[in-house]
Every structure is written in C-alpha cells, then in structure tokens.
Amino acid sequence: MQLEFYEEATAEEVKQAKSLLTRYRRHKDLIAELEKINDLAPKQKKAYNAFLAANQAVERAVRLVVDQEIKKAIHMRYIDGFRRKDVVTHYRFLDPSTVDRRINRGIESVANSLKFFE
Numbered sequence: 001m002q003l004e005f006y007e008e009a010t011a012e013e014v015k016q017a018k019s020l021l022t023r024y025r026r027h028k029d030l031i032a033e034l035e036k037i038n039d040l041a042p043k044q045k046k047a048y049n050a051f052l053a054a055n056q057a058v059e060r061a062v063r064l065v066v067d068q069e070i071k072k073a074i075h076m077r078y079i080d081g082f083r084r085k086d087v088v089t090h091y092r093f094l095d096p097s098t099v100d101r102r103i104n105r106g107i108e109s110v111a112n113s114l115k116f117f118e
Contacts, residue, residue: 009111017061017111021078024058027051061113065106073099074106 009017034040034048062079065071076082076090087103088096 006116009115014111018107020058024078025081027055061110064113065109070102070106073102
C-alpha cells in the first residue's frame with residue numbers, strides 16, 4: 001500500500017490548471033496595466049487581486065514541479081508564452097509526442113500543487 005499525503009487532481013482540476021496556465025500571460029499584462037493606475041475603482045481592485053492571486057498560485061505550482069525538464073517545458077510554454085511549435089523545436093532531438101507528454105505531466109503537477117494549496 002502506498003501512502004498518499006494528498007489527493008491527486010481530478011480531470012476537471014487538471015483542465016482548470018491548464019486554463020490558468022493558458023491565461024497566465026494575459027493576466028500578467030492586465031496586472032501590469034492596473035498597477036499603472038493610481039486610484040483603482042472597486043471593480044478594478046477586485047480584478048487586480050484575483051489576477052494577482054491566480055498568477056502567484058501558478059508561479060508557485062510551476063516552481064514545485066520536480067522534474068527539471070518538465071518544469072522547463074512548462075515554463076517555456078506558459079510562463080514565457082512560447083508557442084507549442086517553438087517548444088517542440090527547442091527539443092529538436094525529442095519526438096513531438098514526448099514534448100507533449102512532458103507538458104501534460106507538467107500541467108498535472110501544477111494541478112496537484114494548486115489543489116494542495118487550496
């Protein structure tokens with residue numbers, strides 16, 4: 001019997017993690033723009049806090065990916081915002097399906113970390 005310290009993320013939670021990763025760059029840009037406004041309206045402040053919290057959670061979860069190659073692939077694809085094609089090109093000695101598996105494992109790792117820190 002294997003001891004588990006926390007539950008694995010469900011398929012829906014993995015999907016939500018991928019969505020957060022996909023929106024990461026857009027949120028980063030919105031955060032930067034909102035920070036330029038001296039006096040935020042209540043709606044803007046609420047959005048700013050939500051985007052900031054989501055991005056900080058994503059950054060923490062990506063830092064917690066144990067496998068360095070998986071972490072690098074996730075970082076390139078979502079944090080740095082490279083297209084899938086460019087990430088595959090970076091790993092030119094690997095089959096594209098291997099790169100996709102690394103990215104998918106990274107998304108699962110991020111989902112597990114996000115669930116743990118909920």
